[in-house]
Amino acid sequence: MSMLFAAVRFEYSRIMTAGRTVWWFVLASFPVLIAALIRFFPLADPHPDTQEFDTHLFWSWAIYLLVPCITCAMGVLLSAGPAIATELEQRSWVYLATRPNGIFWLLMGKYIVAVVWASTAAIAGLTIAVRFSAQETMLQIWQYAAMLSILSSMSYAAVFMLIGTIFPQRAMLFCVVWTAAVEGFISLIPAIINRITVQYRLRSLFVHWVEPGGDIEDIPMFDRSMADGHWMIQIFWLVALTAVFLAAAQVIAHKREFTAASESDV
């Protein structure tokens, strides 16, 4: 474990640059800015007479989409996605690869740092953004959004780490494509395939927490795009998916020949 602590500490000290700190603040500011816009420039209710507008539900969804979905995914996209590519590009990979289990600890260290970096930015942003909701349930919204932010960062970081291991040269591009295609589109398909997406599990958790026993699940659009099991099962699946993605990333990193020597160096 001392190797893991060393890898995390070193990686964290290395990324604590002015540029990365600015990005952290940009990331944290994103939900704050959007929440402020929603609060101070609200859209007119298109059907004022037909139903009562549920502001708690509206803000819950808004915060869920802004923080665990967008901010966390963006955060780990920036930190976990290019984790291997940066080591290969600056040719520092081999120094770790020639240490006992060096690749394993390097990946785990980068993963933990990516999760911490993204989730702290998300929770910092959430803490301010949630105040714009001006809801009595503000604390409740903060609690579930913070929990979902941690789970989201953990899961997406593992996914992006795996993509970065498979496609180190185009990691960011493939991560964006994967997020749009799989997490954005496939997770909404009412078929069994959506169950292997992180978004499906996060959405199910969100619904269970925000409106336990409520009527969201009765809306036809959602009946097959979220799970109806206990919330612990959703957490189990998220942890299991994370473990599988991380394990796959480790196996690929150990199997592939990530030598920094190019053909011109033979």
Place this chain on the structure above:
Amino acid sequence: MNEPSTQPVLIEFESVTKLYGKVLGVNDISLTLPQGAWGLLGPNGAGKSTLLNLLTGQLLPTRGTVRVLGQDPRNNPELMRKIGYCPGFEGLYSSVTGRKWVAFLLEMHGVRRREALERAEECMAVVGMRDGMNRPISNYSRGMRQRTKIAQAIAHDPQLLILDEPLSGLDPVGRAEMTEVLRTRIANGGSLILASHVLHEIEAVTDSFLLISGGRLLASGTAEEVHELLFDLPIEVQIRCDQPERLSGLVMSAGLADHVSLGRDQSGTRLLKVATRQTADFSAQLPKWIAEHNLQVNELKTADDSLQTLFNSLMKIHRGER
């Protein structure tokens, strides 16, 4: 080429071939080296880096097996504890100090942080980096980076050091200092594989070497052992004289030459090159020809015993020129 040795085996290649797609990295190399210090000599693109990547487990052979200290180097934590590797490229983190970087790599060996920092400081001092070790690596000169790379390779006191062009970028003083560091390690029983395309860098450290070119191993052993290979090969004698045509005729008519050529050197002086296997007869006859035909010989040069000559000879054989 090597005598059977009772020493433990350092590295063992068995019919190893490495292909990068259609590009040949190394081609059917088989060798067994006992522990000790070995120079890996070859021109750029000869396959040295590929060989070292195979040794450190970064590459898998397309065919054949590689063993280092009796073990498969691929994903082998136990072996990695015994190996120190200094690659031919830089790849250092620019934002951290040299000392912290070396300490971090030591921590990856399971060394505790405080001990790692102390050991890193010692190693940076050994490579002459005591003054600069607390500065960010981005402020280092190329020579300082090279020294830092050597420090990280030796920091965990490995049994085998694998160094790829470790002296490139160093000034003459730095080269001498680092050469001394390597000699000290060898004297203390450490094994070493030093890759370079500069002959005297290797000669300064060891007289045992591997010659590699075009992905093929040309020879291995000490200079003397490899020289024995050349015993039956013609020796080239270069003669500067006033009548090279006449002398070439005498040599040919006496049947003492395998090959004779006339040419000019870089200064335009005429030069006779004689390749002969009958060196004793040739040496006895030449003074007689000089006296009888009143030849004026200004310079007579034969192949010497330097590693460069040996290397040149092997390269010629490899290219089919002999």
